[in-house]
């Protein structure tokens with residue numbers, strides 16, 4: 819399962835503070851060389867208000883060096899679990915019901 823690009827997530831974007839609170843990990847895929855990579859919140863520096871898009875803007879592929887080919891997203895089940903746990907149902911991404919339906923480990927509370 820791959821993460822959708824962060825642009826698929828409704829605003830407001832996830833912030834570093836929310837990634838830390840989850841915790842929610844970040845998935846990065848380079849479409850230039852097809853290299854996937856995963857990051858934990860503690861891999862990033864910055865204050866809690868930094869958004870996922872701002873984190874993405876800092877990144878560069880360690881293999882091919884490109885910046886413009888990166889798809890950056892959160893790990894879907896971790897993000898959905900965080901939003902449901904904190905009651906932010908209006909921020910649930912469009913795929914939440916389809917991928918994590920009622921009865922799934924990350925289903926409706």
Ligand SMILES: [Zn+2]
Nearest residue numbers: 848851879882
């Ligand atoms: Zn690359």
